[in-house]
Amino acid sequence: MSEAYDAVVVGSGPNGLAAAITLAKAGRSVAVFEASSSFGGGLRSAELTLPGFIHDVCSSTHPLGRASPLFRSLDLERHGLEWIDPPIQIGHPLDDGSVALVQRDLAATADGLGPDGTAYRRLVGPVVSAWPTLIDDILAPFHLPLRPRRLFDLARFGLAGLQPASWLARWFREPHAKALLAGSAAHSMLRLDAPVTGAYGLVFLASAHAVGWPIARGGSARIADALVAELRVHGGELFTERRVASMADLPDHRAVLFDLGPRQLLEIVGDRLAGFYASSLRRFRYGSGAFKLDLALDGPIPWRNPELGRAATVHLGGTFEQIAASERAVAKRRLADRPFVLLAQHSAFDPTRAPEGRHTAWLYCHVPNGSGVDMSEAILATVERHAPGFRDRIIGRHTMGPADLEAYNPNYVGGDINGGRQDIFQLFTRPAIRLDPYSTPDPRIFICSSSTPPGGGVHGMCGYHAARSALRGVLSQALN
Numbered sequence: 001m002s003e004a005y006d007a008v009v010v011g012s013g014p015n016g017l018a019a020a021i022t023l024a025k026a027g028r029s030v031a032v033f034e035a036s037s038s039f040g041g042g043l044r045s046a047e048l049t050l051p052g053f054i055h056d057v058c059s060s061t062h063p064l065g066r067a068s069p070l071f072r073s074l075d076l077e078r079h080g081l082e083w084i085d086p087p088i089q090i091g092h093p094l095d096d097g098s099v100a101l102v103q104r105d106l107a108a109t110a111d112g113l114g115p116d117g118t119a120y121r122r123l124v125g126p127v128v129s130a131w132p133t134l135i136d137d138i139l140a141p142f143h144l145p146l147r148p149r150r151l152f153d154l155a156r157f158g159l160a161g162l163q164p165a166s167w168l169a170r171w172f173r174e175p176h177a178k179a180l181l182a183g184s185a186a187h188s189m190l191r192l193d194a195p196v197t198g199a200y201g202l203v204f205l206a207s208a209h210a211v212g213w214p215i216a217r218g219g220s221a222r223i224a225d226a227l228v229a230e231l232r233v234h235g236g237e238l239f240t241e242r243r244v245a246s247m248a249d250l251p252d253h254r255a256v257l258f259d260l261g262p263r264q265l266l267e268i269v270g271d272r273l274a275g276f277y278a279s280s281l282r283r284f285r286y287g288s289g290a291f292k293l294d295l296a297l298d299g300p301i302p303w304r305n306p307e308l309g310r311a312a313t314v315h316l317g318g319t320f321e322q323i324a325a326s327e328r329a330v331a332k333r334r335l336a337d338r339p340f341v342l343l344a345q346h347s348a349f350d351p352t353r354a355p356e357g358r359h360t361a362w363l364y365c366h367v368p369n370g371s372g373v374d375m376s377e378a379i380l381a382t383v384e385r386h387a388p389g390f391r392d393r394i395i396g397r398h399t400m401g402p403a404d405l406e407a408y409n410p411n412y413v414g415g416d417i418n419g420g421r422q423d424i425f426q427l428f429t430r431p432a433i434r435l436d437p438y439s440t441p442d443p444r445i446f447i448c449s450s451s452t453p454p455g456g457g458v459h460g461m462c463g464y465h466a467a468r469s470a471l472r473g474v475l476s477q478a479l480n
């Protein structure tokens with residue numbers, strides 16, 4: 001280990017790695033300190049159930065990873081990353097046995113929605129058309145683009161996206177299109193009558209058409225591997241099993257970027273961040289938690305409607321009203337009677353994930369922050385409703401409730417997988433109200449985790465923008 005670095009990054013999640021790569025590519029010496037025994041944060045895969053069954057411990061499906069302006073620019077495929085595109089991007093069954101499907105092709109998806117096809121095209125189509133530049137403006141801190149066309153696209157998106165998903169649902173008449181909107185909007189982990197949930201619905205639906213909802217061959221850890229390889233190409237150094245508990249644990253540096261949440265940042269830097277900023281961090285609000293269930297199966301999921309076998313991601317929660325009720329209950333700190341369940345069936349498209357003929361299932365539902373209730377039975381009952389005989393296929397299981405998730409990674413406070421509540425008040429002003437949300441009152445200290453804009457998900461853009469902030473600030477001087 002060198003004795004001094006231009007920058008030290010604490011934490012090797014996608015944002016920490018993205019920050020380190022951005023700094024290293026700009027010619028700065030960088031070291032990444034990771035507490036765990038492997039790199040990647042939310043990008044790890046492991047044999048959680050039985051030998052030979054590879055499960056994604058956290059993130060599983062990567063529309064934002066595919067869309068990320070930074071990841072696109074890095075050509076991660078040359079480091080072995082291989083995206084797998086399922087034939088159907090999102091499957092969504094209803095209780096009557098029918099399904100709504102999001103296909104890569106917008107027109108085909110709209111055609112499948114019958115009388116709501118035209119409305120779907122009119123609502124989602126403009127986001128897809130503007131996508132190539134709009135996504136760069138969405139995956140960024142709040143700003144107004146200078147180019148009139150981009151400003152127009154962002155303003156048009158904002159006008160629709162600021163609305164609650166429950167308002168956008170009025171565009172549709174039938175349950176299928178409404179259900180697709182609800183399933184995408186519920187990724188916000190907010191109640192669906194809350195402002196900005198429309199934006200989540202639109203971005204996730206549009207992403208399915210613009211870039212797809214791919215999975216990584218071999219597991220999400222392969223994305224982390226590719227990022228680590230890229231960092232090493234540019235001279236970055238990385239260390240595992242180096243938990244940073246105080247500033248004294250860091251080597252000499254000109255800047256430090258924390259891929260951590262506000263709570264941990266305060267613990268580590270202590271009095272260096274006092275006053276209004278420190279009290280803002282103390283007031284930072286966390287969102288709902290997740291309860292995760294990974295299964296090893298002795299065969300494929302026996303879907304009642306076989307179309308669902310063609311989707312890597314399936315949203316199980318029923319109609320818009322049913323999903324809205326589930327998210328409303330969780331927001332009120334109650335357990336949903338019928339939880340909204342997110343399911344991914346990787347091994348159906350990636351044979352490296354399970355022994356031949358066997359399969360994996362990745363599932364989670366939303367729960368009140370810090371909930372200690374085991375949701376396994378509620379999740380299994382939800383799947384069983386659409387796949388009779390599913391339970392009989394289970395040969396191994398692994399659960400992670402909010403406390404387990406937080407023990408696994410302290411960034412997941414109370415099981416909040418997005419690094420903080422992502423409502424209208426905290427979307428752009430995370431972690432505190434500041435012109436440059438990555439900077440802190442100490443010019444050498446930056447925060448680069450998903451607790452900064454644009455928030456949760458595997459896209460690395462929090463890290464990229466934090467690194468740019470450091471390069472404009474304390475690291476702006478000429479290189480040695």
Ligand SMILES: Cc1cc2nc3c(=O)[nH]c(=O)nc-3n(C[C@H](O)[C@H](O)[C@H](O)COP(=O)(O)OP(=O)(O)OC[C@H]3O[C@@H](n4cnc5c(N)ncnc54)[C@H](O)[C@@H]3O)c2cc1C
Nearest residue numbers: 011013014015035041042058059060061244449450457458
């Ligand atoms: C169950 C689950 C499902 C998800 N599904 C998806 C999905 O399908 N698609 C998607 O895009 N996103 C998904 N996410 C969200 C995504 O994983 C996160 O938003 C993303 O990982 C955040 O990245 P980050 O770099 O900000 O932080 P993290 O990934 O949380 O990384 C932080 C790193 O810092 C390390 N660390 C913590 N404390 C210290 C310390 N004191 N010293 C040193 N190192 C430390 C941690 O070990 C960790 O490696 C999911 C998350 C979970 C938990």
